[in-house]
Amino acid sequence: MAKWLVKSEPGNYSIDDMKRDRVTYWDGVRNYQARNFLKEMKKGDELLFYHSVVDPIGIHGLCKVKNTAAPDPTQFEKKSQYYDPKATKENPRWFCPDVQFVKKFKNPLTLSELREVKGLEKMELLRKGSRLSVQPVSEKEYKIILKLAE
DNA sequence: GCCAACGTTGGC
DNA sequence: GCCAACGTTGGC
Numbered sequence: 001m002a003k004w005l006v007k008s009e010p011g012n013y014s015i016d017d018m019k020r021d022r023v024t025y026w027d028g029v030r031n032y033q034a035r036n037f038l039k040e041m042k043k044g045d046e047l048l049f050y051h052s053v054v055d056p057i058g059i060h061g062l063c064k065v066k067n068t069a070a071p072d073p074t075q076f077e078k079k080s081q082y083y084d085p086k087a088t089k090e091n092p093r094w095f096c097p098d099v100q101f102v103k104k105f106k107n108p109l110t111l112s113e114l115r116e117v118k119g120l121e122k123m124e125l126l127r128k129g130s131r132l133s134v135q136p137v138s139e140k141e142y143k144i145i146l147k148l149a150e
Numbered sequence: 151g152c153c154a155a156c157g158t159t160g161g162c
Numbered sequence: 163g164c165c166a167a168c169g170t171t172g173g174c
Contacts, residue, residue, distance in 0.1 A: 009160090031159095031169075052160055111161080129167040131159050 003142040004041065005048040005059070005125055006099075007133040015049050015060040018101045026134075027072045027096045028082045034134035041065045041097045048137060048145060050125070051108070058110035059145060067098035105149045119144045 006026065008014065018024060029035055045065040051057060071092035074082035087093040115126055124135040137145075 007160090033169095057161075129160090131168060133159085 002040070002042065002045045003048070003137040003139065004037065004045060005050055005135050005137050006063075007050045007052045009053045010051045011054060014051065015104050018049065018061070018063060018099075019104055021101070023066055023098060023100050025072070025096045026099045027074045027094075029072070029096065029133060030082065030084070030094065031133060034132055035094055037134040037136060038097055039069045039095050042068060046102070046142070047099060048142075056108050056110050058108045058114065059105065059149070060108045061104040062102040063099045064102055065097050066100040069095035069097045072096040107149075109145065109148055113148075114145075117144060117148065 010016075013024070026038060029038060043065055047063040047065065048059045049061045049063055051060050071089075072082070072094040074080040075084040075087040075092060075094045076089065077083055082094075084093055111125075114120055114123070120126060120141055123137070123141055124130055124132060
């Protein structure tokens with residue numbers, strides 16, 4: 001099973017929202033590279049849930065993929081901030097998987113902590129200027145992070 | 151296809 | 163609020 005990291009601004013959607021909802025569509029992603037990763041996700045893949053912008057910035061918990069990506073319904077909703085006039089039902093542009101809550105970490109792994117961890121130097125998240133909101137995580141990186149979270 | 155202008159993300 | 167690092171758009 002592949003591992004991923006997904007970012008969200010907690011003001012928009014937090015790990016606590018995820019815990020309450022149990023399952024959600026990972027909708028609203030409007031970046032092609034991120035979308036392509038969302039489409040690659042398979043049932044059972046594990047996701048690190050990252051909070052951006054709001055302190056404590058870092059990894060706050062775990063989720064897993066419940067269903068592979070389907071067309072993101074918000075692209076067709078005129079009133080949605082995610083509306084895309086160029087998307088049609090016959091030819092959707094944006095896709096999102098079903099994501100299921102697994103757990104919330106007691107102590108989040110903050111970005112500044114993660115920067116200090118040996119073995120994570122190559123992580124996309126830690127790259128200078130990294131903005132990708134959905135990114136693959138290597139097996140090795142994933143293991144290190146889970147261990148830290150215990 | 152190039153590139154300037156503009157918009158967005160996200161850490162600080 | 164600032165700004166670096168992108169991504170996107172649109173004129174040419």
